[in-house]
Amino acid sequence: MIDPATLFAELTIAFNQHAWAKAQALAVRLLPMAPRHPALHYMAGVAAMELQQMPKALAHLHQAADLDSGRVEFVTQFAKALTLGQMPREARLAADRAMALSPTDPATFDTLGVIYTQTHAHAEAAAAFRGAVALNPTHAPYHFNLATALLATGEIESARSTLETCIDIDPCYWKAHLTLAQQRRQSAEDNHIERLHSILKGRDADLKAQTYLHMALAKEYEDCGDYPTAFTHYTRGKSAAGAGRNYDIAQDEALFAAITAAFPAPQASPGGCPSDEPIFVIGMPRSGTTLVERIISSHPDVHSAGELLNFGLTLKRHSGSRTSPILDLDTVHRLQGPDWKKVGEDYLASTRPGTAHKPRFIDKLPHNFLNVGWIARALPNARIICLRRDPMDTCLSNFRQLFAAQSPQYGYSFDLLDTGRYYTLFDRLIAHWQRVLPGRILEMHYEALVDSQEASTRQLLEFCRLPWHDDCLRFEDNKAPVNTASVVQVRKPVYRTSLQRWKKYGAQLNELQELLNAAGIAIPS
Structure with missing residues (x-):
């Protein structure tokens, strides 16, 4: 019989060498001998997480964090696993536990900063990244991560200085x-x-x-x-x-067609969850969704929860689909008979503790336009606002933006004509929602917001059933964090310089214009 101490030594070596499969195999052999050994659960959990075996990772890291609750690295890795397991509420609470243990390692601070960023706790992320920078001031990635957190919290000049430091280092x-x-x-x-x-x-x-x-x-x-x-x-x-990336617009065409087919006729209001807390702001990315979020969240009764994946994740769990994408054909086909009241309740619960501090909150995930039919079923009293913008400006702005590399939703954006084709799918889907869900969606045009700010703001607040508040006209004073591509612009008053930007590019956009014209999409002159 092999001595457990020898096995544990081998496990430690394999773990430190990132030989994850070997480390996992050794941990599995040792755990029956010491089922309540926190370090064994920790190494087994991290190995499983690195091997993308999330149920095992969560089980082992939960054990490690409970068995030795004073070990900051155990609690931190548990928080990381919760984030990867798409449980943001629990991840945020675990990260708070880890920070309270006063980390002394820069990598731990950095990991916690990333967790806070992914759970939309940007002030906490900045504090964690500052801890990493203080402990290792010559590591460029720590400075970059701090800069992104500073941008989210509105500390623009400090962010620029931090970015220059990052570039000086590397x-x-x-x-x-x-x-x-x-x-x-x-x-x-x-x-x-x-x-x-x-x-x-x-x-x-x-x-x-x-x-x-x-x-x-x-x-x-x-x-x-x-x-x-x-x-x-x-x-x-x-x-x-x-x-x-091998993007193929045909995959998105099939997904949009399946969503449309799932709602063939005007929808009667199901039971659903009666809460009127959520305000969904949807639309093509770069169409003004962040501007509307800032305007409405300047109201004292409204909290901005950021771009939440929560509704899609809740749908995924209730569908029973085991495929990797949050929304795909398998998920759509399985969403036939969930308890819609439970879907709505679970979605709301998943947004805590970030929400519920104010009567209403904004969920500003642009691609929730794919989920509108299910939102209407699960949350019949939720308000849904769809931003529209000049189609040429929308497509150009998507092409000009480098979206998150890990997101599967922006495959269209690497080619200008694919962007035009995707916009066409979006345009047709919104028209379908208006037919089958009459009165549920307020379409707000970005150009109207710029040209008639007060009138548009009054229309937004009335649709959301919110009383008028003058602060909504001074959204640039809103101190709430923002973590989108518009992080700098939305801290300024409304400006006109982005209107019809596409015309400055002239003939270079002729093919895009021809594509949109052929699809019957009107382009303002």
Whole structure:
């Protein structure tokens, strides 16, 4: 019989060498001998998490955190597993437990900062990242993560300074260059174009460098008014970012068709959960959803919960689907007979403790436009606001934006014409929702908000059944964190410079315009 101490030593070596399969096998052999050994559960849990075996990871890490609740790394990894297991409420509570244990390791602080970011607790994320930077001030990723948290909390100048520090430490930390370019309007006299070109030399084979540096150059050339050069860099950056993704618009066409077929006729209101807490703000990304969120959440009765995946995750659990995507054909086909009241209740519970501090909250996940029919069934008193924007500006803005690499929802955005095709699917789906759910959706045009801010704001508040409040006209003073691509813009008053931006690109957008025209989509003159 092999000595348990020898097995434990082998396990420790395998764990430290990140030999996860071996570590898991050794832990499985040892646990029957010591079923309440917290370190064994910890190493078994981390190994399972790295092997993407989330039920096992959660079970073991929960045990480790309970058996030795004073070990900050045990509680931190449990919080991480909860995040990966798509349980944001529980992850936030576990992260709070870990922070209360006063970490002394920069990697632990950084992990907690990421967990807080993913659970929309941006002030807490900034505090955690500051802890990581303080303990290891020469590690560029810690500075970058801190900068993103500072942007979310509105500390823009500090974020810029932190990004420059990140680049000073590691000029090849590519993401920092794009983030820095996006934080202010560059000028011909003050920009980073020369530095970006210099760093880009000799990086033809580095897709990440090509992605972030070309996108940064595109933004800075656009700010300087050189639109042809900007478009060239956007195209190169998006081509590099999309390399190897093999996106096929046919997959999205099939998904939209299945969703439409699931709601063939006008829907009677089911039982559902009667709460009127949620206000869903939906629409194509980059269409003004963040602006509307900031306007409404400036009301003292409204909390901004951010872009929550919670409704889709709740649907997924109730569907019984075991496929990987949150929403796919299998999930749609299985959503035939859930208890819709329970779906609504579970969704609301999943938003705690972030919500319930105020009477209403905003869930601003743009792609919830896919879920509108199910939202209407589960939450018949929820308000749904859909943002619309000039189709050409919407498509161009999606193409100009580098969305989160890990998100499966933005595959269309790496090609301008695919973006136009996806917009067509969106446009037809919203028209379908208006037919089968009459009166449930307020369509708000971004251009109307810009041209008639007060009248549009009154319309928004009336639709949400909220009394008038003057603070909603001063949304730029809203101190709530924001973590979207509009993080800088929404801290300024309404401005007109983004209206009909597409016309500045001229003939470079002719094919997109022809595609939209052929689909019968009206383009404002």
